Amino acid sequence: MKIKKLLSIISLGFFLIGTNVYANYMVGYKYYRKYIKLNTGLRAPDLLNLLQITSENDIDNLFKNNGKLLFKKAHEMRKEYPSLEKGLKIILKTHHLKDLKDFLKGIYAGKVPASC
Numbered sequence: 001m002k003i004k005k006l007l008s009i010i011s012l013g014f015f016l017i018g019t020n021v022y023a024n025y026m027v028g029y030k031y032y033r034k035y036i037k038l039n040t041g042l043r044a045p046d047l048l049n050l051l052q053i054t055s056e057n058d059i060d061n062l063f064k065n066n067g068k069l070l071f072k073k074a075h076e077m078r079k080e081y082p083s084l085e086k087g088l089k090i091i092l093k094t095h096h097l098k099d100l101k102d103f104l105k106g107i108y109a110g111k112v113p114a115s116c
Contacts, residue, residue, distance in 0.1 A: 028103025029113060031096045035087035037116065042081060044107045044116040050077065056105055063101045067092060
């Protein structure tokens with residue numbers, strides 16, 4: 001009886017952790033699509049190429065210190081994509097930068113939505 005309860009609690013915990021990670025990806029996708037994709041036309045894999053992402057550590061480094069390096073790179077690309085920096089600022093103001101990070105990590109791992 002105790003083993004059944006323990007197993008059910010453990011499985012519930014894994015379910016909740018998995019749901020939370022998936023939710024962060026989906027929220028990041030929502031904000032990426034709303035503020036970056038629709039304004040710039042940039043597909044997510046193309047953005048990763050422009051940012052010269054070669055590993056997940058590169059993504060982590062971009063988002064350190066509230067995304068300073070990410071904003072610096074976006075500022076450098078402002079002539080080609082003027083709405084990119086503006087979209088990132090909106091995402092930062094709405095406190096969804098971590099969700100965007102989770103979304104970009106998912107894209108790097110090969111989880112690309114059809115519309116991106």
